[in-house]
Amino acid sequence: MLYVLKNYNLNYSIVSKVPLHFRSLCSLLQKKNNRPLVDISVEEGPLRSVYPAIREEIIEEHLVLKGNSELRDRCEKLLDYNTNVETPFLSASLIFLHTYKLLEKPSLLNHENLKKAYILAWCHKLIHSAININDDIIDRSNIRYNKTTWYQLPDVGKDAAIVDAAFLLNGAIFLLQNHLRCLPHQYIMQKHFLRAHAIMNLSNIPELKKIKINEGDKHQLDIKFYSYNVISTAMFLANVTDGYLHEVCEEICNDLSRFIRIEDDVVDLYDSEGNIRKTSCTDISLGRPSWLTMEAYKKGSAVQKKILEENFGKNNEESTEKIYSIFEDLQLLDVYKKLSDEFYEQEIYKIQKKLPKSKMQDALLDLLTLVVNHKCM
Template sequence: MAHFVTRMIQTTRDEENQQLMTVWPDIIHDVTKAIENFNIPDVAKWMEKVLQYNVPEGEKIRGLRLIYAYKLLAPNDQLTEENIRLARILAWCVELTQAYFFMIDHIEDRTFFRRGQLCWHEYNDLNLAAIDDTFMLYSSIFYLIQKHFKEKDCYVNLIETFQDITMKSAIGQSLDLLCTNFGKKPNLDMFTMNQYTSIVKYKTSYCSFILPIIAAMQLAGIKDQEMFKEAKTILLEIGCLFQVQDDYLGSYGDFEICGKNNNDVQEGKCTWFIVVALQRVTPEQRKILEECYGDSDLEKIEHVKQLFNDLNLLDTYFTYEEEIYNLIKVHIKQMSSGLPHSLFLTILWKLYHRMS
């Protein structure tokens, strides 16, 4: 069993964010230079705009998770300046992956704003032309991995991990669209807890939690399959908590704080709130949901939100959030493969009562 020395991570989140940003110009240069090599300068210039607009904004929490995990897991003699730079490049690959899925999601959901700025497909009225930009973004991920990691032992594992998790995330996106009936009136019979858990597992947990940690483990040279299995189990649980919190923010969050529009009701999303509501409603209340859920009419939206209040869903949510948080904490402390508990406890702690 591997033994990891507990070490203090000296850089703060803000400092690491700044250091991550110092690598960003190199990411842009690598991608645009690759396009210029095809003697297509106009596309290279456009791609720089796509990258700058869609990727570096926000907290970059997924990329920062990878760097934190790598610094914690890698042997001391591996923590060279060059290897930490490679971890930051890989962190940008994670951020590119997330940006790719966000761009697609915004097009499919007809979302207008994210984090206080217009979504890319709304920028300059790009509309469906933005789809090609998502493909360019996706391709750049694998170009960067090939350029910087091809000579590394972890190269094949990294390629397979990014491909596998991209496919799983696409499956989650498809499940989500099937539940919302592609923007038409949703079929509430599909809104079961099993269906919701599947959406969360594939759409959220793999890309946001499993990808950065598994990639960091591979870069650190970890081979023990039991460690990977245990990490994935815990990260799936953490991802579920994160998504339930996201559902709360999507219905009750403050836009000025979380940057999310409260559109889940009118979009007919399969959220934790509607699933729990359907478990509790009377036949008369279900008729209200069938009539009003997934409708953009303001009066109908208010009917749904009032029904959620009548069912006391907010109190149920806060109780559930606390219980799941504590249960995951117990599961982390029971981990026995040799991975440092502090890694997962830190990820969990940053989700505690989050508001953005």
């Protein structure tokens, strides 16, 4: 099973688009385990309490906005629409806060340090949102955060949305420079934030190219949904600098990142009853790599492989239906469920083997349990 995940190195979006049926589908896939789910929503209130000041600071840093009320109003809408979103879509920021509080010495969880943590949590969301705007344009997506994608709004459009994504990234950079200057690990933390954006941005390259399904391996990039920086920045903020701990953390996070991308493909296609939604999966018609198509080609018979080769990348309903039929014949949803179960057990074993019982072990086990129970989006 580890081989399957390590060789699924396609493009990895930071946040699932999450269709409305997501929660119902997840009930079909829910994990049974002895570790209780940590309630990261308890961090939401304090996180949102600093948002008005964060928004104002970002706008003030963009000096061109001074005196231009129309442009200022537009940027306020941009920030509110793409960052101040519903609770499920703040999971990366909330996980960052949970991890920091778990690792930090209790005596240092004072007002000043917590404020820095909340600001850094918003930096994560800003960077993720910047990536998501561009990702939606490339994917031609209609829904993000259970509402119309930003570029699809009548008063936005693709060209303006590209500029808006840069605005959000710049906002995160301004916050990092304004609030990390006095921190002992400020340089490496800034680098981790910017590296996350760079890696996730580069991961969109496969989205721009139509592939042949029998040549999928040639078009796979070893680029991951970069979850490591969410945990690593929390570690540095809590002054956890041990190289071995960071090495193990990055390995586990990369495993989780690959799994989340597979999960994203499944959730995008199957409805709340576990049936294929016939209007979904643009990856098939656009000839883009996904776990479902690659798995079907790997497991299919010679006849099924030929059907996949003839119909993958064709933008018509008949071709898509033929591929969906193969997915159902191969019972790929059941394949995913088995993969998910094996992945969970594998990662539990790896974490407990490589790390002694500690707060760091607890942090990674909490993250793993959230991921396999579909609480990270």
